[in-house]
Structure formats: C-alpha cells, structure tokens
Amino acid sequence: MLKTFAKGGVHPPENKLSANRPIETLPLPARVSIPVSQHIGAPATILVAKGDKVKVGQLIAQSAGFVSANIHSSVSGTVESVDVVLDSSGYKRPAITIVVEGDEWDSSIDRTPDIKTEINLSAQEIIKKITDAGIVGMGGATFPSHVKLSVPTGKKADVLIINGVECEPYLTSDHRLMLEKGHELMVGIQMLMRALNVDRAMIGVENNKPDAIKYLTEISSSYKGISVHALKVKYPQGGEKQLIKALINREVPSGGLPIDVGAVVHNVGTAFAVYEAVQKNKPLFERVVTVTGKNLAKPSNFLVRIGTPVSELISAAGGIPTDTAKVVNGGPMMGKAVVDVNVPVTKGTSGVIVFPATESKRKTESVCIRCAKCVSVCPMGLEPYLLTRMSQRMMFENMEHERVLDCIECGSCSFTCPANLPLLDYIRLGKSEVNKIVRARKN
Amino acid sequence: MSSILITSILVLSLLGLTLAVVLYLTAQKFKIIEDPRIEQVEAVLPGANCGGCGYPGCHGFAEAFVKADDITSFFCPVGGNVTMANAAKVIGKTAETKDPMVAVVRCSGSPEHRKRIAEYEGAPSCKLATALYSGDTACQYGCLGLGDCVAVCQFDAIYIDPVTLLPVVNEDKCTGCGACVKACPKSIIELRKKGPKGKRIYVSCINKDKGGPARKACDVACIGCGKCVKVCPHEAITLENNLAYIDYNKCKLCRKCVEECPTGAILEINFPLRKQKVEGQIESTETL
Numbered sequence: 001m002l003k004t005f006a007k008g009g010v011h012p013p014e015n016k017l018s019a020n021r022p023i024e025t026l027p028l029p030a031r032v033s034i035p036v037s038q039h040i041g042a043p044a045t046i047l048v049a050k051g052d053k054v055k056v057g058q059l060i061a062q063s064a065g066f067v068s069a070n071i072h073s074s075v076s077g078t079v080e081s082v083d084v085v086l087d088s089s090g091y092k093r094p095a096i097t098i099v100v101e102g103d104e105w106d107s108s109i110d111r112t113p114d115i116k117t118e119i120n121l122s123a124q125e126i127i128k129k130i131t132d133a134g135i136v137g138m139g140g141a142t143f144p145s146h147v148k149l150s151v152p153t154g155k156k157a158d159v160l161i162i163n164g165v166e167c168e169p170y171l172t173s174d175h176r177l178m179l180e181k182g183h184e185l186m187v188g189i190q191m192l193m194r195a196l197n198v199d200r201a202m203i204g205v206e207n208n209k210p211d212a213i214k215y216l217t218e219i220s221s222s223y224k225g226i227s228v229h230a231l232k233v234k235y236p237q238g239g240e241k242q243l244i245k246a247l248i249n250r251e252v253p254s255g256g257l258p259i260d261v262g263a264v265v266h267n268v269g270t271a272f273a274v275y276e277a278v279q280k281n282k283p284l285f286e287r288v289v290t291v292t293g294k295n296l297a298k299p300s301n302f303l304v305r306i307g308t309p310v311s312e313l314i315s316a317a318g319g320i321p322t323d324t325a326k327v328v329n330g331g332p333m334m335g336k337a338v339v340d341v342n343v344p345v346t347k348g349t350s351g352v353i354v355f356p357a358t359e360s361k362r363k364t365e366s367v368c369i370r371c372a373k374c375v376s377v378c379p380m381g382l383e384p385y386l387l388t389r390m391s392q393r394m395m396f397e398n399m400e401h402e403r404v405l406d407c408i409e410c411g412s413c414s415f416t417c418p419a420n421l422p423l424l425d426y427i428r429l430g431k432s433e434v435n436k437i438v439r440a441r442k443n
Numbered sequence: 444m445s446s447i448l449i450t451s452i453l454v455l456s457l458l459g460l461t462l463a464v465v466l467y468l469t470a471q472k473f474k475i476i477e478d479p480r481i482e483q484v485e486a487v488l489p490g491a492n493c494g495g496c497g498y499p500g501c502h503g504f505a506e507a508f509v510k511a512d513d514i515t516s517f518f519c520p521v522g523g524n525v526t527m528a529n530a531a532k533v534i535g536k537t538a539e540t541k542d543p544m545v546a547v548v549r550c551s552g553s554p555e556h557r558k559r560i561a562e563y564e565g566a567p568s569c570k571l572a573t574a575l576y577s578g579d580t581a582c583q584y585g586c587l588g589l590g591d592c593v594a595v596c597q598f599d600a601i602y603i604d605p606v607t608l609l610p611v612v613n614e615d616k617c618t619g620c621g622a623c624v625k626a627c628p629k630s631i632i633e634l635r636k637k638g639p640k641g642k643r644i645y646v647s648c649i650n651k652d653k654g655g656p657a658r659k660a661c662d663v664a665c666i667g668c669g670k671c672v673k674v675c676p677h678e679a680i681t682l683e684n685n686l687a688y689i690d691y692n693k694c695k696l697c698r699k700c701v702e703e704c705p706t707g708a709i710l711e712i713n714f715p716l717r718k719q720k721v722e723g724q725i726e727s728t729e730t731l
Binding site for chain 2: 089090091092336337339340361362422425426428429432
C-alpha cells in the first residue's frame, strides 16, 4: 500500500508529454531581462548601472534583508537598461536588461562536469554559500532557501524531506532532473542535511515516475541517511503540508510551519541548486523549465538562463501553435496565464504551457447546488463553497474564523466544481483581505 | 367542566399580570436615557446609512454629532449643506457650508483609445482581477470596467457605459458619499468639487508611466509633458510621477490647460461649447 496524504485531493489528467525528453541547453538569447524581485520578500537592491559590463554569475542585485535573495547575471554582456519591464501578471517591475555578448563566466565558477561528493564545510558555511548564491524554493513558491535552513531557536528539525513529487500535470522538469542529475542531487541533499543537522532525508516521488524511483533507490544506497519513497499519485501531494502528512504522518498545525513538527521540506530543484552553489561555486542563474502543450511540435525540458523571454522557449519547442489561446507560467493547476509571451523566465518558472482555445476557456458557470464536492477534495479540510459565499458578501471576519488563511490555493475546489464556479478566485480575494485585517490588528 | 375553564383563565391572567409588573419594574430600573436630540438629529438626516460620513450609519453619526463639542469635522455628503444646517439647528450650533462634491472617473480609456491585449474571463470583480493581473490593456493603471463601483453605489448614480466600458457618474444622483472611491482597487475614482453650475476640469488619467509607454498603451493618457503646468495662470496644476493633477481648490476654470493638452487627457465638464476658430478671423475684438 503506497502512502499518500489523508484529506481530499484530486486526479487531474497527467499529460506528462515531455517526460522522455532529456534536458537540453537552450541557446543564449540576444538579451535577457532579470527582474530584481523573483522571490518572496524584499526586492534586491540593484548594484549595476546602464553601460556596465557583466560576466556570467556576477552579483548584480544584492539581497535587501533576511527574507530576500541575491540576483546574479545569467549572461555576459553590457547592461542595456535598469528600468521596469512587464512581469507575467502585466505589472511593470524593476529589472536589469542585459545585451548578451559572448559567454564569459566568472572565474570562480567550476565548470568541470565531474561530481564532487566530498563535503568539507560546516553547516554555517553551507548556509552562507546558499545565501550568497541567491537560492530560492525552485518548486514555484520562490521562498528564500536560507531562511528555511535557519531553524529558529527552540525548534529542532529531525528530518529533511525532499520534494520530488511534481504533482502538477504536464510538468516534468523535476522528473528529468532526478533522472539525469541523481548523484548531484544526492550530494546536494547531504549538504542540506548537514546544514540542518539532521541524519535522515526522505525523498518523496509519486508513483507515476517509476524510472526515477528505481534510479534514485539504486544510487541512494551509497549515500548515508537518504531514503526514497514512492507515493500514490494524488494532487496536491507536492504541497509541503500534504507531503509531510504522506511521508511521516505528521500534521502541521493551522497557522504553523513544517518546522513545528520537526520537518523541513525542499524541492529537488533546490537541492540540485545547492549542490552547484556549494560544490561548484555557481550561483542560481539557470534552471530547468518544461515547455509543453498538446499542440506544441516538440514538448521539451530546457536548461534556461534566468531572464530569457518565454517566447524564445516556445520557439525552441517548435513555435507557438496557431490555435493558442493561453500561455501559462507554472503548472496548469496553480500557474498563472501570462499577459505577454515576452515576459522573462524567473527563478520560480517551473514550466511554460501552451493551451489551445478549446482547453483554455472557462466553462459556463451555473449555481452552487451544495453537492459538497469541493469540501471533500479540499486537502486542508476547508469549506470552499462557504468561503466563496462569504467573500462575495465581504464577510472577511467570518472567513478568518473559517480558517481561510490555511488555504494553499491548490485549486482542487475549482477543478472539481460541477457548476464551474471560480471558487479559488474568491477565496484568494478573501485571503488577501483577511491578511490585511490581521496585519492591521498587529500594528 | 366550567370550573376547569375558570381556573385556567384565572391562573393565566394572574401569571400574565405578575409578569407584566415584573417587566415594567425591570424596564424602569434599567431604563436607558438617550439624549432626545440624537433622535431629532437622526430625523433630519437622509437615512441612507451609506457610511459616507465615516460613521456606522445615520444613528452613529447623530450620536457622535450631538456629543461632539466641535462640529466642523462632521459632514453628511448625502444631505449636503441643507441637512447639516438643520442638524446643527437641533443642537443649537451653526454648521459651516461646504462645497458639494461629486465622484469623477479619472480614466478615458475606452476600447477605441486603449487597445485590449489580453482577455480576462475570471469572476467579474475589479478587486479580484487586480489581484491577478494588471488588466486587459497595456495600461496597468486604467479602469477594468468590471463594476465594483456600480455594485457599492447605494444611489444608483453610477453605471458602466456599454460602448466605452467605463463607469459613468450621474451627477444628479451622486451624493459624493465616496463608497465608489473606496471600492475602486485602482484608485481611479476621486471626489472632486462639483463646481459652479457643475463646471469642473480634471485630468482624466492616472497613468504614472513615462510619456512613451503611456501613449503607446492609450491615446488619451497623460504623458506628463508638463504643458498644462506651464500654461496654468493659477498654479493649480502639479506634475508628479509623470502625471498632472489639478487642485480643484486652486482651479479657476479658465480652461487654458484643456486647450494645451496634446493628448486630450484633461476634460472639461458642463461648459458651453467653444466658438469654432475660423482661420484668418480675428479672435477677439477686445484687442483692437
């Protein structure tokens, strides 16, 4: 009997079209636009000015506080402008635009392909390197990783959980990474274990990736303390709280963090970035992005420099199909449609999905018949139909009482609703209003 | 048989009488004596309970109004000066007169002027759409036209024009309560002085982008060129973040800025039509 989380969950069609495509390196674009706010927290402070020459891996924006992250140049060339560019939601945000000239890497980066397994740094040194490299949660939430590794006093982690679930349909970037960079991943995990001072790490992988489970299980025997666990396929297993429940059967309390139950969760992409940062001195300036879609000629997994326009990725995957109606940044369940295909790839871009008109339109809404399907699929045990009603009537205090802040915005409720109601939309609105109320109360 | 009837009637009457006495005594003991003027003030108020004054409904306003020593900060935007004068009379004070206000929509980006670049098909709420996207046009400041302002208006004074897809304020019905101002997540709606005979001039744009991008996104955007600032003889116009703003207290309604604006972002409302300039003709006879 395979493990999974207890409450709720849905089974969207998997559509992992690019699962068998090895990771390809995308050719360098002509110019990149690197936003200075690619993470949760304070935007980084810009260090370069127009006309400056930069190298690959050079620090171009400095972390502005504890919850913030450094930003490095992903290319070598000249800074064309330090101005606002469109982000995927259509707002203009500060970014550094660099015209690419050659591919000159910072000399401190080790570009050799050999795998360095020896770890001779202390926990503090590892965290320092992770902070310097600007590593954030690569699963899409982009929370600065060093913050998660700095366990607050009085709390203790006893297990590191590595998230290789990739429960979003379509996406395959983590799957390919596990298959192709297994040893690097293992070393990265061991470094995270040392940073947290824990002696066991569990990798959770859903059972729809048997090749990755087999391969990782094979190689994990030569790394101490790491075990691989196959999990029953169910969305949203990749959610931190769901994964903890599935793997170690502990429940994170309402309003709490994983560390409250002694666990820290990191994505496989993050573990790989940690390996590169610590062993190869390579800051986070490129990532694996799945580019996919049913009508796309060549669904692929690309190793992409941060700041590359999304349009370049789509053309490398065979060009944008003529019937395209929506391009989604992220997975189909939690991702957001982009307003312009020229928006840059950021640290949190795990996938780009091109949807034809037939699949992207919302279906006609009807009325709620109180079937309670949304209640039964909610992985957090909330009542989405009720929260939606409250949000529509602006009863935000009641929403807080109904624990709306526990919502992980997985979209299972909207996915399952037979009346096609935009449940998550309204819950999100309520969440932001409740957050405002909570903040006002604190001040 | 009849004895049962008589007994039950007697018992119930007695019980009713006793309870009535108890209730009367309790009511006397715990009587709340409210200032009778509160009720009188409430009676002169419009009773819309819109909250435009900043108090929870008309009763809340009346209570605070009667208790306050200084009434200058109180104003009922719905009732206006007449109501305020009557309310002040009740408590034996005089209210200062204030200029009537009206809500203005500072966006002229109809589909004709502002190209749609994306399509939004989520729930029809501006607040919700703002949380997800900048909007369906290239202007991230402009009106989304989903009608949050219409939904909150208690006076039926605002509607979305089906052609321009922009909110239109019916100035006869608008009371200036400010509910729409609070509801607009883009802060497009502003309360401005209604002006003599409803004449007013304002910059109908809140785009803070530089000239190029602003113009590209919308034909009638304020591009922050500053021509209006220079031409204004009353120093009523300020330019901040590439956006001109007209101070309605300083504006003398001379309309020079309207003529000067290269994009037509400054609107004049309720003015008589200008005389057409005919080439070659002397504009004014006064100079002769």
